[in-house]
Structures are given as C-alpha cells and as structure tokens.
Amino acid sequence: METACPLDCPDTCSLTVGVAEGRVVSVDAGPASSTTAGFICAKVRRFPDHLYGADRLQYPEIRDGARGLGKFRRASWDDAMALIADKLQAARDLHGGESILPYSYGGSNGLLTHQAVDAELFRALGASRLARTVCAAPTGLGAMAMYGKMPGVAYEDYAHAKLIVVWGANPSASGIHLVPFLKDAREAGATLVVVDPRATPLARQANLHLAVRPGTDLVLALGVARQLFEAGHVDTAFLDAHASGVEAFRERAEPWTLDRVAAITGIPEAQIAYFIDLYAGVRPSVLRCGWGLERNRNGTEAVLAVLALPALVNAFGVRGGGYTMSNSAAWGLDDEQWRRVPQTSTRTINMNRLGDVLVGPSTPPVKVLFVYNSNPVATSPDQNRIAEGLMREDLFTVVFDQVRTDTTRYADVILPATTFLEHYDIARGYGNYTMQLVRPVIEPVGESRNNTEVFSELATRLGLGEAEDDTDTLLRVAARLPPAIGTALMETGLPVPPDGARPIQMIDTHPRTPDARIHLYPASLAAAGPLYAYVADPASPAYPLALISPASEKTISSTFGQLRRRKARLLIHPDDAEPRGVIDGEPVRVYNAIGDVHCMAQVTSRIARGVVSLPKGLWRHSTLNGETANALAPATLERHSGGACFNDARVEVARIVTAAVGDAEVALYLPKPVP
Numbered sequence: 001m002e003t004a005c006p007l008d009c010p011d012t013c014s015l016t017v018g019v020a021e022g023r024v025v026s027v028d029a030g031p032a033s034s035t036t037a038g039f040i041c042a043k044v045r046r047f048p049d050h051l052y053g054a055d056r057l058q059y060p061e062i063r064d065g066a067r068g069l070g071k072f073r074r075a076s077w078d079d080a081m082a083l084i085a086d087k088l089q090a091a092r093d094l095h096g097g098e099s100i101l102p103y104s105y106g107g108s109n110g111l112l113t114h115q116a117v118d119a120e121l122f123r124a125l126g127a128s129r130l131a132r133t134v135c136a137a138p139t140g141l142g143a144m145a146m147y148g149k150m151p152g153v154a155y156e157d158y159a160h161a162k163l164i165v166v167w168g169a170n171p172s173a174s175g176i177h178l179v180p181f182l183k184d185a186r187e188a189g190a191t192l193v194v195v196d197p198r199a200t201p202l203a204r205q206a207n208l209h210l211a212v213r214p215g216t217d218l219v220l221a222l223g224v225a226r227q228l229f230e231a232g233h234v235d236t237a238f239l240d241a242h243a244s245g246v247e248a249f250r251e252r253a254e255p256w257t258l259d260r261v262a263a264i265t266g267i268p269e270a271q272i273a274y275f276i277d278l279y280a281g282v283r284p285s286v287l288r289c290g291w292g293l294e295r296n297r298n299g300t301e302a303v304l305a306v307l308a309l310p311a312l313v314n315a316f317g318v319r320g321g322g323y324t325m326s327n328s329a330a331w332g333l334d335d336e337q338w339r340r341v342p343q344t345s346t347r348t349i350n351m352n353r354l355g356d357v358l359v360g361p362s363t364p365p366v367k368v369l370f371v372y373n374s375n376p377v378a379t380s381p382d383q384n385r386i387a388e389g390l391m392r393e394d395l396f397t398v399v400f401d402q403v404r405t406d407t408t409r410y411a412d413v414i415l416p417a418t419t420f421l422e423h424y425d426i427a428r429g430y431g432n433y434t435m436q437l438v439r440p441v442i443e444p445v446g447e448s449r450n451n452t453e454v455f456s457e458l459a460t461r462l463g464l465g466e467a468e469d470d471t472d473t474l475l476r477v478a479a480r481l482p483p484a485i486g487t488a489l490m491e492t493g494l495p496v497p498p499d500g501a502r503p504i505q506m507i508d509t510h511p512r513t514p515d516a517r518i519h520l521y522p523a524s525l526a527a528a529g530p531l532y533a534y535v536a537d538p539a540s541p542a543y544p545l546a547l548i549s550p551a552s553e554k555t556i557s558s559t560f561g562q563l564r565r566r567k568a569r570l571l572i573h574p575d576d577a578e579p580r581g582v583i584d585g586e587p588v589r590v591y592n593a594i595g596d597v598h599c600m601a602q603v604t605s606r607i608a609r610g611v612v613s614l615p616k617g618l619w620r621h622s623t624l625n626g627e628t629a630n631a632l633a634p635a636t637l638e639r640h641s642g643g644a645c646f647n648d649a650r651v652e653v654a655r656i657v658t659a660a661v662g663d664a665e666v667a668l669y670l671p672k673p674v675p
C-alpha cells in the first residue's frame with residue numbers, strides 16, 4: 001500500500017508498505033516522489049519494530065504507585081479521559097486556563113496531527129501557549145528576516161553546481177536523499193567544502209573541511225564577507241538592485257581580519273583564504289545551510305551572516321546556484337486558515353525552560369502538563385531539572401505517545417497514540433519540495449487512538465467542541481489549502497509549490513520580505529542593539545570542552561531510541577583524551593555543573609580538538625547512568641529567537657576506573673589532570 005513518511009526529516013519519502021493479515025511486514029521506498037529514488041533510511045525500514053515492539057503502548061494507563069517509579073495499571077479510555085477532563089476543568093476553575101501547559105513539538109507530525117484540533121482545544125481552554133524553540137527558531141528567524149524564507153535550491157539542482165558548501169549540516173544522516181546529487185556533482189567536477197567541527201562522512205570526502213569551533217560560525221562568515229568586500233568580489237550592482245543594509249553589514253564585518261577569525265574559529269588562515277577564493281570565483285555555487293550552527297548563543301546572527309554570503313557574490317540566477325535552508329515556507333500556507341478557534345493572548349512559555357517553569361516560581365503555577373508529539377525528558381535542555389519538575393506532587397501530567405518513553409515514566413495518565421501507518425496526515429517536506437498524503441495502512445495497534453480523536457473527544461467532554469475523526473480533519477484542512485495544492489494533493493497526490501519544485505532563486509522565486517529585497521542588516525532584529533556581535537565562548541577552566549549532540553542515523557530526534565541497544569560513545573580527540581587518561585572503548589564521565597553522563601569513550605581524530613560529541617535523542621538506557629547530553633545542555637536561550645543552545649554545553653571529561661570494594665564494583669574517578 002502507498003503512503004508517505006511524515007517524520008522529522010527533510011526528505012518526505014514516498015513509501016510502499018507491505019501488509020499481511022492486517023500487520024505491517026515491510027516498509028520501503030514508494031514510487032510517487034521522484035526524490036525518494038527507490039531508497040529510504042534503515043530506521044523507517046525497521047518501522048515494524050516500533051509498531052509492534054515491547055515498548056509500544058496498547059491501552060491507556062493510570063499511575064499506580066509513587067510518581068516517577070514507572071508503575072501503571074491498565075485503564076479504559078472512558079476512565080482515563082474522564083480523569084483528564086476533570087483535571088483540566090479543575091485546574092482552569094481554580095487557577096485559570098494558564099495553569100494548563102500543552103507541551104508538544106510536532107517535528108514528526110503533518111498538518112493534521114499537530115496544531116490542528118489540539119490547538120483548538122487548548123485555545124478554547126485558555127491554556128498557556130508554548131514557544132516551539134527546541135529546533136529551527138534561530139534559522140527560521142534569520143531566514144525570515146533576511147529573505148522572507150525565500151524557497152531554496154532543490155536537491156536535484158545540486159547536481160548542476162560547481163561548488164557545494166555544506167555548512168553545519170550532515171545529510172549523510174539527516175537528509176540522505178541529497179547525497180546522490182552531491183555525488184553526481186562531484187563526478188561532474190564540483191568542489192565540495194564542509195564546515196563542521198566533526199569529520200562527517202561528507203567532510204572526509206571534501207576538497208576542504210573547515211573544522212570550526214562550535215558557536216563561531218558568525219565570526220567565520222563575517223571574516224569571509226570582509227575579504228569578499230576587500231578584494232572586490234562583491235556584486236555591488238546586484239546588491240544595489242536587490243538588497244538593503246549593505247553598508248551596515250560591511251561595517252560589522254570590517255574588524256574580522258583573517259588572523260582574528262583563525263584564532264576564534266580554530267581554522268588555519270590558509271584554509272579560510274582558500275575557501276574565500278573558491279566562493280568568490282566558482283559558479284554555480286550552492287550553500288546547504290543546516291541546523292548545526294544555530295544551536296548556540298550566536299545562532300541567529302550566525303545564520304544571517306552565512307546566508308548573506310550568496311547575496312554578496314550574487315550566487316543566484318542560475319540553476320544550481322544560491323542556498324538552501326528550510327523549505328517549509330515554500331508552500332505559502334497560512335495554517336491559521338483551518339483553525340476554528342482564534343489564537344489567544346495568554347502567556348507564552350518557552351519550551352526550552354520546561355524545568356525552570358515546573359520547578360521555579362511561575363504565575364500561575366503549571367498544574368496540568370499535557371505532553372504529546374514530543375519527548376522532553378530525552379530532547380529538551382536541562383534534563384535533571386525537567387525530571388525534578390515532573391516529580392512535583394501537585395502536578396498532573398498526561399503523556400500521549402506511541403511508545404513507553406523516558407517521559408511517560410513521570411505520567412499520571414498515559415494515552416496510547418497511533419503512528420503514521422495508522423492514521424491520515426498531510427506531510428510537508430522541508431528539504432525537497434514534496435507534500436504528500438499520509439494514509440493509514442493498518443488498523444490502530446491495540447487501543448491506540450489518533451490525535452484528532454483524543455483532542456476532539458476532550459473538547460466534547462468539556463463542552464468546547466464536537467467529536468471528529470481524522471478523515472473529518474483531512475477533508476476540512478484539504479478544503480482550506482490553496483485550491484491548486486488541495487486538489488492536487490487529493491487527486492494526484494503530488495502538488496507543486498507556487499514557485500515550482502525546482503525554482504531558480506531570484507528568477508523563479510524572490511525574497512518574500514515586505515519590500516521583496518534581501519535585508520543584510522534586518523532592522524527588525526537590530527532594535528535590541530547592533531547586529532553581528534559575536535558572544536564569546538562559554539568555556540571555563542573547569543569546563544573547557546564544547547559538547548555537541550548532532551543527529552544520529554539511528555534515530556529521528558528521540559524517535560526509535562527505544563530500539564538502540566549499544567551504550568552511547570563520546571567522541572573525543574586523541575589530544576584531549578591523552579592528558580585525561582581516557583582510553584578508547586573504556587567508560588568515561590562527562591560532566592558540568594548541571595549534569596553528569598557516564599558512557600563509553602571513542603577516541604578519534606574525526607572530531608576537532610576541544611570538542612566532544614554525543615548523539616542527540618538518546619534515551620536514558622543508552623548511557624551507563626541514565627543521564628544524556630541533555631543533562632549537560634544549559635537551558636539558556638539564543639537572544640533573538642529564544643532558541644535552544646544545546647551546543648553551548650561546556651564540560652569536562654574524566655576516565656572512570658572501577659575497583660572491587662567487598663562484593664561491589666565501585667566507580668572511581670580520576671581527578672582532573674593538573675595542566
């Protein structure tokens with residue numbers, strides 16, 4: 001049977017699912033979308049393990065025993081929903097609607113299962129609003145301010161580029177369908193540059209790998225810009241015609257001489273100079289900007305400075321020239337069109353601050369937390385504080401998920417959710433230009449229900465709406481899509497965005513800023529102070545190493561994390577391992593003031609000196625002591641967007657040695673070496 005993959009991945013594959021006797025037996029590439037090109041990732045091929053595994057939730061459960069112990073008893077849907085409706089009503093009556101906090105991210109959800117009926121319910125309740133900033137807040141804000149989220153170069157057109165710059169992206173894991181087009185381009189003679197603190201698979205094949213210190217991309221991009229101005233490589237006629245803020249931008253780049261850039265980024269001057277020569281001279285050139293450079297204190301300004309580069313040299317106007325960031329806005333949809341309850345003006349809580357909001361003072365206090373489409377114990381910053389907050393005796397927590405996650409452990413009520421093979425959805429790609437209908441191929445597993453059913457039933461119980469099922473939502477949303485898109489979605493299954501599926505930037509598609517110009521110095525962001533101001537590294541003598549936590553090919557954020565069997569490994573450079581006595585394959589402790597992760601070490605020169613790396617999305621069982629990278633990630637906010645600063649985690653690493661004390665094996669830590 002034919003469907004599509006809505007998971008949080010830029011590729012939105014078409015899928016063919018084999019079903020026998022009502023059970024999914026195989027999941028593989030489907031024919032509909034040509035970008036899928038006959039292959040999908042190993043994670044989704046293994047989807048039956050997620051559907052039918054031991055961790056799949058089959059029926060509602062109510063806490064049975066002390067909070068956090070993870071003991072639950074089976075309940076009927078009727079009892080579980082009655083209890084939740086009671087708690088929502090009571091919280092609203094006693095403390096006001098804002099004491100209810102819906103917590104969701106929805107990266108792996110399409111238009112029907114996120115910010116649809118759920119949003120209507122929580123708006124009608126007058127609940128607190130949530131700023132969804134755990135991902136893409138800095139890139140989204142920067143790309144919007146500078147280009148109005150102009151659609152980017154399509155994957156297919158990378159094959160036409162002569163210079164490809166992959167900046168803070170790792171498509172070999174995080175969007176694999178771009179990789180064949182990079183290969184085609186390379187075979188046709190294209191040069192590949194990768195900007196990444198890790199030697200990713202593409203960095204290892206690249207002509208030039210700039211191993212940037214995490215959080216310093218702003219400085220690197222400003223240094224490149226300065227040289228482009230200095231050496232006369234800037235297309236001033238193009239900028240006069242299409243950009244604003246050029247002089248203000250140039251002034252901010254001016255101080256960033258190559259020697260200063262090299263000192264801060266850790267990249268040798270000669271490599272930066274080589275990159276500048278390439279970028280000034282080779283056409284068509286395309287820049288794939290990822291999300292790795294946003295997850296720090298300089299995120300938005302880094303994205304601005306990087307996305308300014310194609311404008312400076314006018315990389316646009318040719319097939320295979322320009323840049324790609326998220327293409328989610330290419331469809332030009334206004335999601336408010338299908339929400340029947342208007343937006344409220346209730347308080348907004350930044351999702352990155354969940355721990356503080358639950359533990360610290362908050363007016364009103366959060367009394368009901370409703371978690372769905374998200375797994376915050378595994379994915380949000382400051383894990384230990386979140387866990388502390390979830391232990392609060394006066395908090396009522398609902399967790400609505402497909403599997404028993406690290407977050408369900410803290411629930412008062414667990415509700416079982418369907419997966420995308422059991423419900424309708426509309427998946428909108430953010431890498432390639434595909435939008436597809438997601439169709440149920442099997443009946444719901446166990447008693448699981450989809451988001452539409454659950455949120456509309458709660459609305460009915462609370463007298464705030466009517467029950468509907470996912471086909472009702474589908475028809476309602478499809479009818480409110482722009483006619484060309486809605487009709488094609490339902491009839492051919494493959495609509496095309498308004499500016500086409502392979503737009504040439506500045507020819508087929510243009511900046512969607514109010515004046516249709518490129519804003520190199522966006523006034524909207526400059527109000528709070530001068531833009532392009534580098535904030536120094538948060539490292540300290542106690543915590544000198546930068547911890548990054550990039551996407552893993554084994555999971556999608558935390559999804560499928562239950563299926564990981566091996567203990568996680570910390571990547572550490574030999575020059576950092578040696579003085580700490582850290583040995584490849586042996587246990588280590590990674591710690592700072594807010595967390596302490598025990599895992600295995602992998603000593604490798606595939607990571608820059610001074611940087612260590614753990615996978616994102618790990619579950620507690622993947623480390624030796626149940627803390628993950630998120631326990632070390634501060635809940636600080638990027639200053640423009642409120643975005644998460646996972647990669648601002650600064651840590652120390654020590655070898656763990658064990659010793660037998662009586663019958664027990666006790667871990668001893670080597671003291672930090674004296675420099």
Ligand SMILES: Nc1nc2c(c(=O)[nH]1)N[C@H]1C(S)=C(S)[C@@H](COP(=O)(O)OP(=O)(O)OC[C@H]3O[C@@H](n4cnc5c(=O)[nH]c(N)nc54)[C@H](O)[C@@H]3O)O[C@H]1N2
Binds near residue numbers: 010169170198291
């Ligand atoms: N298999 C798989 N695919 C995924 C996901 C997944 O979890 N697994 N997640 C999906 C989601 S939610 C997203 S947002 C996208 C993310 O897609 P990507 O942006 O490609 O993925 P990341 O791993 O977050 O970051 C990319 C690279 O940035 C590097 N990096 C870290 N810090 C810095 C820095 O300061 N500067 C620079 N230049 N590079 C840095 C990392 O080493 C990493 O190789 O992928 C999506 N696709």
Ligand SMILES: Nc1nc2c(c(=O)[nH]1)N[C@H]1C(S)=C(S)[C@@H](COP(=O)(O)OP(=O)(O)OC[C@H]3O[C@@H](n4cnc5c(=O)[nH]c(N)nc54)[C@H](O)[C@@H]3O)O[C@H]1N2
Binds near residue numbers: 378451551646
């Ligand atoms: N350390 C570190 N942490 C990170 C990052 C990082 O770089 N470093 N990056 C972050 C990024 S890029 C992102 S996008 C976030 C993602 O953060 P989350 O959104 O919390 O992560 P997911 O694993 O996508 O969680 C989605 C959950 O929703 C459930 N789900 C899926 N579909 C449905 C549905 O239809 N109904 C219901 N009720 N549940 C459903 C899934 O089973 C899954 O448990 O994580 C961030 N966390």
Ligand code: SF4
Binds near residue numbers: 040
């Ligand atoms: S996760 Fe990405 S690569 Fe894997 S099937 Fe889904 S869209 Fe395709």
Ligand SMILES: [Mo]
Binds near residue numbers: 107135136
């Ligand atoms: Mo993400």
